[in-house]
Amino acid sequence: MNEAPATISSAAYASLRRDILGGALTPGQKLRIExxxxxxxxxxxxxxxxxNQLVMEGFVERREQRGFIVAxxxxxxxxxxxxxxxxxxxTALRQAIAHxxxxxxxxxxxxxxxxxxxxxxxxxxxxxxxxxxxxAHNNFHQALIATCPSRFITDFCRRLADHAARYRRLAMSTAxxxxxxxxxxxxxxxxxLDGRTEDAAAALVAHYRLTAQFVRGxxxxxxxxx
Numbered sequence: 001m002n003e004a005p006a007t008i009s010s011a012a013y014a015s016l017r018r019d020i021l022g023g024a025l026t027p028g029q030k031l032r033i034e035x036x037x038x039x040x041x042x043x044x045x046x047x048x049x050x051x052n053q054l055v056m057e058g059f060v061e062r063r064e065q066r067g068f069i070v071a072x073x074x075x076x077x078x079x080x081x082x083x084x085x086x087x088x089x090x091t092a093l094r095q096a097i098a099h100x101x102x103x104x105x106x107x108x109x110x111x112x113x114x115x116x117x118x119x120x121x122x123x124x125x126x127x128x129x130x131x132x133x134x135x136a137h138n139n140f141h142q143a144l145i146a147t148c149p150s151r152f153i154t155d156f157c158r159r160l161a162d163h164a165a166r167y168r169r170l171a172m173s174t175a176x177x178x179x180x181x182x183x184x185x186x187x188x189x190x191x192x193l194d195g196r197t198e199d200a201a202a203a204l205v206a207h208y209r210l211t212a213q214f215v216r217g218x219x220x221x222x223x224x225x226x
Contacts (some may be wrong), residue, residue, distance in 0.1 A: 012040040013050035018058050020070055021162060023129065023169050031060065031068040058137070058163065060083060071166075075096045075219050078167055085160045086205045092145040092153045093204055097197050099147040105193055111143040116182050119170075120225040127172050134165070135226055144204075164211075171214035179214070 016036060036047045051068045054060035061071050096104070104223045119123040122128040138161060148154050175181075184207050191200035 001003070008042050009046035009049040011045045012036075012042040013053050015040045015049055016047075017054060017057075017059060020054070021165050022131065022134075022165075025070050027070055027073045027166070029070045030066070031070060033067070036068075036195065057159070059166075073170065073219055074165060075216060078212055078215055078219060081163055081167065082208055085157075085164060085208050088153060089141075089145065089157050089208075090205055091202045092148040092150075092157050093192065093200060094197055095148040095150065095153070096145045097195060097200060098151055099193060100195070101147060104143075104147045107146065108140075108143045108189055108193060111140040112185060115140045115185060120181065121177075129169060129172065130184040134185065138165075140189075144188070158198075164208075167215045168211055171211065175211075175214040184210070 005030050014027070016031075016039070019039070025031070031051060033044050033047055036051065037044055040047060040050070042050075051060055051062075055062050055068070059071050062067050063069060069171045113131070117131055118133045118136050120127075120133050141161065142154075142158070145154055145157060184203070188200060188203040188207060
């Protein structure tokens with residue numbers, strides 16, 4: 001039996017989205033339909049549907065006379081994205097703490113300890129992104145806000161986190177190994193589990209703003225490269 005068109009389109013979408021978030025497809029890279037078909041194993045119609053979905057989500061841009069490209073990065077968007085994450089996720093974290101449960105506390109502790117055991121880089125000398133760390137990192141941050149009662153807020157937080165992941169990868173070569181991200185996560189976890197809402201919110205905001213500082217350098221270099 002042939003695979004349903006919607007399933008083929010969904011698979012192509014998931015494949016392209018994963019490659020964009022993982023850095024295999026870089027900001028500004030042209031997405032030729034034939035190359036996207038070869039990459040995903042899908043035909044042109046589901047690939048176009050997948051690309052249009054990614055345009056709606058902001059990961060791909062459609063340019064006149066140029067077709068599709070991976071969405072560009074910029075300092076202005078980084079600032080807007082960081083501000084949005086700080087505003088929205090701080091609210092989600094405050095609400096999560098207010099609606100705490102024992103299961104939520106346990107899940108945060110487990111997520112942190114799993115994250116702390118995974119190497120940020122697959123190479124100790126030169127930064128090499130570790131996909132396992134990325135998954136554990138996302139799980140930790142999602143665990144922090146899991147008891148926020150608003151699914152609209154938590155869904156928005158997840159969308160913002162995906163956009164932030166693209167930017168964060170640009171900074172890893174400069175942040176590694178100077179940044180003790182495990183200590184930042186531990187401080188955030190402890191304040192959250194202790195119910196110190198103001199400290200937890202401050203730690204979360206500081207964590208995201210520090211990431212943005214590391215990202216700005218690589219973006220500025222790209223913007224000024226002839």
